[in-house]
Amino acid sequence: MGARGALRETVGGLPRQFWWLWTSTLINRLGGFVITFLALYLTVRRGYSASYAGLVAALFGQGGAVGAVLGGVVADRFGRRVTLLAAQLGAALTTAVLGLVTHPVAIAVVAALAGLTGNASRPALQAMIADLVPAEDRVRAFSLNYWAINIGFGVSAAAAGFIATAGYVWLFLGDAFTTLLCAVVVFAKAKETLLTGTRDTSRTRGTSRTRGTPHPRGTSHPRGTPHPRGTPPPPAGITLAHVLRDRRFMVVVGLTFLFGTVLQQGSSTLAVDMGAHGLSARQYGLVAAINGVVIVVLQLPVTRALRSRPAAELLGAGGLLMAWGFGLTYLAGSVGLYALTVVVWTLGEIVHAPASMSVVADLAPATARGRYQGMYSVAWSGSAFAGPLVGGLTLDHLGRGAVWSGCALLGTVAALGYYVLLRTRPAPASLPRTRPPANQRYAATPTTAPDAETVAVPPDTLADADADADADAALADAAENP
Numbered sequence: 001m002g003a004r005g006a007l008r009e010t011v012g013g014l015p016r017q018f019w020w021l022w023t024s025t026l027i028n029r030l031g032g033f034v035i036t037f038l039a040l041y042l043t044v045r046r047g048y049s050a051s052y053a054g055l056v057a058a059l060f061g062q063g064g065a066v067g068a069v070l071g072g073v074v075a076d077r078f079g080r081r082v083t084l085l086a087a088q089l090g091a092a093l094t095t096a097v098l099g100l101v102t103h104p105v106a107i108a109v110v111a112a113l114a115g116l117t118g119n120a121s122r123p124a125l126q127a128m129i130a131d132l133v134p135a136e137d138r139v140r141a142f143s144l145n146y147w148a149i150n151i152g153f154g155v156s157a158a159a160a161g162f163i164a165t166a167g168y169v170w171l172f173l174g175d176a177f178t179t180l181l182c183a184v185v186v187f188a189k190a191k192e193t194l195l196t197g198t199r200d201t202s203r204t205r206g207t208s209r210t211r212g213t214p215h216p217r218g219t220s221h222p223r224g225t226p227h228p229r230g231t232p233p234p235p236a237g238i239t240l241a242h243v244l245r246d247r248r249f250m251v252v253v254g255l256t257f258l259f260g261t262v263l264q265q266g267s268s269t270l271a272v273d274m275g276a277h278g279l280s281a282r283q284y285g286l287v288a289a290i291n292g293v294v295i296v297v298l299q300l301p302v303t304r305a306l307r308s309r310p311a312a313e314l315l316g317a318g319g320l321l322m323a324w325g326f327g328l329t330y331l332a333g334s335v336g337l338y339a340l341t342v343v344v345w346t347l348g349e350i351v352h353a354p355a356s357m358s359v360v361a362d363l364a365p366a367t368a369r370g371r372y373q374g375m376y377s378v379a380w381s382g383s384a385f386a387g388p389l390v391g392g393l394t395l396d397h398l399g400r401g402a403v404w405s406g407c408a409l410l411g412t413v414a415a416l417g418y419y420v421l422l423r424t425r426p427a428p429a430s431l432p433r434t435r436p437p438a439n440q441r442y443a444a445t446p447t448t449a450p451d452a453e454t455v456a457v458p459p460d461t462l463a464d465a466d467a468d469a470d471a472d473a474a475l476a477d478a479a480e481n482p
Contacts, residue, residue: 084128091114098110098172119377138357157285267288269387302351310422326341
């Protein structure tokens with residue numbers, strides 16, 4: 001296969017709205033200055049201790065955990081688009097305020113609010129991608145979205161070091177501006193993907209009707225297509241309690257928390273450690289940018305090369321690379337050695353990211369994607385709380401050796417846990433999977449029996465203008481028959 005064929009296989013065939021979401025993610029991350037430099041801002045510019053910087057970063061992560069759960073519930077109940085818009089507008093406001101407040105208590109409170117609003121959009125975005133893209137293309141779609149995140153991160157990390165020399169406040173204002181611009185793109189180009197017939201049912205009773213075909217509220221079948229005989233309907237009215245009782249999924253969440261706790265050291269403790277070696281904010285920014293650059297260069301080819309490998313192997317290998325990449329940081333003292341360790345643990349991140357998102361998408365029922373994605377995001381938010389806090393305290397009281405050897409140990413535990421848990425991978429938690437013909441993959445009414453992976457298809461991905469009219473009619477009919 002030539003370069004053109006490889007490119008077509010990598011980026012072709014995805015719905016147009018996915019690319020608008022991809023664009024909004026890129027814009028947002030191009031201005032993602034604050035998280036990377038928050039610890040350095042608090043210790044260098046404000047003169048606080050590493051422990052206080054870790055506390056503020058931890059509160060940011062704790063707010064993010066609350067935001068993830070709240071965002072997931074709101075996305076399932078009221079829709080993905082409105083959740084995205086509200087969260088992005090709130091994040092723009094709180095980020096700008098964070099750069100202007102000076103009292104330590106005010107900084108801590110606003111940091112928690114910034115974490116909440118910033119992370120509330122994640123479950124909605126990931127659920128929207130799962131709504132838009134069929135199962136066989138999701139690893140590719142999530143990989144492309146992760147690619148956009150890291151293009152933005154690489155550029156913003158490098159630029160932030162230079163912007164900080166003009167004043168740290170510009171980092172906060174620039175971050176707020178790009179978040180606001182992201183909200184504008186979503187408002188102008190994104191359409192709701194959670195159709196009325198698939199919305200949350202935890203507060204509703206009875207049945208909904210679409211074009212005369214009855215099926216229970218919360219089911220995820222395209223309009224006009226009867227439920228196939230012999231198959232149970234997907235679960236409706238799923239609550240957070242149901243998600244918490246999904247033991248296999250919750251173990252994935254716990255292992256992801258360990259993985260994320262180690263990974264958080266790259267944006268918190270690493271900066272303080274480099275500062276203790278006399279390295280500047282600009283040098284840290286350039287080292288941190290290597291993470292994004294390596295992902296931009298290698299994410300897509302590595303994902304293509306490993307696409308046939310089972311998730312257990314990918315998550316295990318990714319966890320080990322990440323763990324021992326951070327462990328090697330104990331030997332670093334110069335820019336070159338720090339950069340080398342970043343390359344190693346970034347390779348682990350590249351292998352881990354698409355596989356973990358694919359596992360979550362497969363385990364989540366269609367009617368509860370927001371809640372599952374929200375709970376999965378809690379693992380990352382929780383690690384954003386625990387990672388900087390534990391890293392800062394350990395660095396202050398036990399020394400850098402304890403920090404980096406602890407990273408190697410925790411990461412190894414996570415890697416082995418992934419492998420043992422996922423050696424046998426269950427079918428997705430909904431209807432049996434069937435793959436529609438390629439020419440009908442995004443059609444409103446597939447010729448094969450529908451499954452949980454052909455649901456909630458938004459109007460802008462339907463086959464023709466008549467299907468758009470059908471979607472509008474279905475929405476109107478559902479509104480008239482609550």
